[in-house]
Amino acid sequence: MDRPPPLPPRRRGPTFRPRFTIGIAYLVGFFFLYAGLLLIPAMTDVLSAVPPGPEQEEIAKQVARRTFRPLLPVAAGLSLISTLLGAFFEILPGLRE
Numbered sequence: 548m549d550r551p552p553p554l555p556p557r558r559r560g561p562t563f564r565p566r567f568t569i570g571i572a573y574l575v576g577f578f579f580l581y582a583g584l585l586l587i588p589a590m591t592d593v594l595s596a597v598p599p600g601p602e603q604e605e606i607a608k609q610v611a612r613r614t615f616r617p618l619l620p621v622a623a624g625l626s627l628i629s630t631l632l633g634a635f636f637e638i639l640p641g642l643r644e
Contacts (some may be wrong), residue, residue: 567643570630577626582615585622590615 589610597603615622633639 560573565644568612569639570634573633573639573642574626574630577629578622581625581629582618586611586615 590607593603593607593610597606630639634642637643
């Protein structure tokens with residue numbers, strides 16, 4: 548009565564964790580969040596000062612461009628800092644160990 552040799556223990560394959568992709572998604576999401584928050588004061592001024600119509604839309608576009616261009620690095624920096632801190636302190640889902 549020969550017994551078959553015991554099977555070697557199964558090794559589990561590596562699990563797929565798309566941390567980089569999720570990190571990029573957080574970075575983009577935070578960027579749009581901060582960009583919107585930085586534009587809100589200028590847009591509320593336009594909405595309260597200009598009557599509705601095509602002129603308001605054109606003025607709003609111009610004000611958004613003028614307001615956001617100098618604030619672009621601020622929004623990018625804040626989004627980078629938020630993503631890095633969220634990953635470091637393991638607050639953001641998907642970036643936890």
